[in-house]
Amino acid sequence: MTAFLARCRAIAGSAHVLTAEADKAPFLTDWRGRFTGKAVAVLRPGSTGEVAQLVAACAEHGVPIVPQGGNTGLVLGGVPDGAGNAVVLSLVRMHSVRQVDPVNHTITADAGCLLQQVQQAATEAGCLFPLSLASEGSCTVGGNLSTNAGGTAVLRYGNTRDLCLGLEVVTPQGQIWDGLRGLRKDNTGYDLRDLFIGAEGTLGIITGAVMKLYPQPAACLTALVAMNSARAALDLLTLMQDQCGAGLTGFELMSDLALELVATHFPALPRPFSVRHAQYALIELSSSQSQDHAETLLERAIAAALEQDIADDAVVATSLAQSRALWQVREHISMAQAAAGKNIKHDVSLPISRIADFIAHTDALLDAAYPGCQVVCFGHLGDGNLHYNIAPPHGTHHDAFLAEQEAVNRIVHDSVHAHAGSISAEHGIGALKRDELVRYKSDVELNMMRAIKKALDPLGIMNPGKVLT
Structure with missing residues (x-):
């Protein structure tokens, strides 16, 4: 192990090969603080070339690798187990936006870029990067891709997989696959990109990505609708889709208990209704035309929901501050649960x-x-x-x-x-749901997944113990 660590220091620099327990600690505990693993070292490469060299060294010495982005995962996918024989390969130093192409509507970024950083770069170019998560200030693009993250705008724009056009990946052998193509049509064989998206670092390490951008909407409106049941929420969703079409960008369901927890633990946040209701829907409507067009669509749809007794009550945000406040209620549910x-x-x-x-x-x-x-x-x-x-x-x-x-x-x-x-x-699956996966996937499906894993990672060094047994 001494020779291995010496080689890692020669590649990334001594300052970026962490072996002291105190230095490693922030990388070893999962986001929820439920589990702490062990690692030989934490490696922090500064470029794709350094990632490739470090992975090649790990393959040569038989050292397992746990890739890590922002470490915001919830299924123990980004932390090592308790064996202590693995390294954590953190991409925190790889955080550059490489290119923004507003004509092709793409952004190319390092995998270690924070999601919020990519959103901001898109905004500065007059575009929209629609992926939005509660952890966007701490999660990374590489982590989003590795788990195929969803978020609040999937209804309109799809999961992270749907937003990705190309990848740069370091294979388990330490080779670099340059698939950074900003193409929406490329029918030249197997879609390797999709193998790595959602694979949770078990097939290779995503180091860069080309992601889709969209035009900024001319208007974006938010409403909170109260209903008496989840079935009414489904009726409301159908009505909103019928009347608003692709303009419906978000539709979040929240139970009464969820909102009561927020009201209890975050009393400064708004409590829009004077009486309690069984269910609530937080709705976001965007328009590429105008504010008036968006308001007309939303008001007409909510009026229809009230007339048809689908909705019991509704509030529409009349300012950006009110809209943000309503979204904060939704985003604070998990924090309210943790506080409880x-x-x-x-x-x-x-x-x-x-x-x-x-x-x-x-x-x-x-x-x-x-x-x-x-x-x-x-x-x-x-x-x-x-x-x-x-x-x-x-x-x-x-x-x-x-x-x-x-x-x-x-x-x-x-x-x-x-x-x-x-x-x-x-x-994702990570280590937390690995055994559950076996219970619900067919043998045919699991065997195909294992065959892919064996073909790409024959030494089994990429994030071992995650996803597959």
Whole structure:
């Protein structure tokens, strides 16, 4: 190991090969603080060439590699296990925007660029990069691609995969694949790009990407609509899509309990309604034409929802500050849950038409098994993604309830599967859901995935123990 570390220092510089425990510590604990792994060293390359050389050194010495971006993942995909024989390869020093092409509507960036940095560079060029996440000030483009992150604008613009045109990747052998092509049509063989997107660093290390940009909308409006059920929310989504078409860019579902948690722990944030409602939809509408056009569309759609008894009440933001305040309510749900105590989280996706049935069915199963448990359900209804989290009944200690996590997961995930859904919508599999994947994927599907892994990473050094067993 001494010779290996000496070679790493020669490649990246001694200051960027961290071996002291205190220096490694920030890279070894997951975002939620639930797990801390061990590593031989943390490597911080400053270029794609250095990444390639470091990976080649790891392959030669048989050292496992855990690629890491902003370390904001929620499934233990970006931290090492407890064996202590791996290195963390952090891309924090690779944070340059390489090129903005406003005519081709593309931006090329290092994988270590913060999402917020890419958004800002696009804005400065008069364009829009639509990927938006609560962690955008700390998550990186490489991490977004490795997990195929979703966010609040998937309804209009798609997941990160849909926003990517080309990649630069370092293979497990230390070779560089330059696939940084800003092409929307390229029918020249297998789509290698899609292999690495969503692979969580198990097939190679994404070091750069060409991402799509869009024209800035002429207007963007926000409304919060109150309803009496999740089924009414589905009716509202259909109505909004019928009346607003592609202008509907966001449609977020929030349960009453989710908003009550925010009101309790963040009382400075707005509480738009004087009475409580079962469900709420946070709606974003964009227009490429004008503010008047957007206002007309939104007002007409909300009026129809109220007339048809789909909605009980609604508020429309009349300023940018009000719009931001409404979005802050949505974005503070996870923080409010954390302030309330530990809970069992699920990131699931379902056919949109089956979401109401899933919620009713699974709520009943959980209440029967754990009377009084609190289901905090919110998420991106427009693309079928729910964050379905369960807190313990009042009076039950959080740690005691967390001991039931495997049983709770079985109830939720079996119900997801029965409703033709997926146990991971946008967070990935990592190490946390690896065993669950085996339960719900077919042998045919798993064997194809293992064959791809074996072909690209025959030594098994890329993020071992993540995604596949």
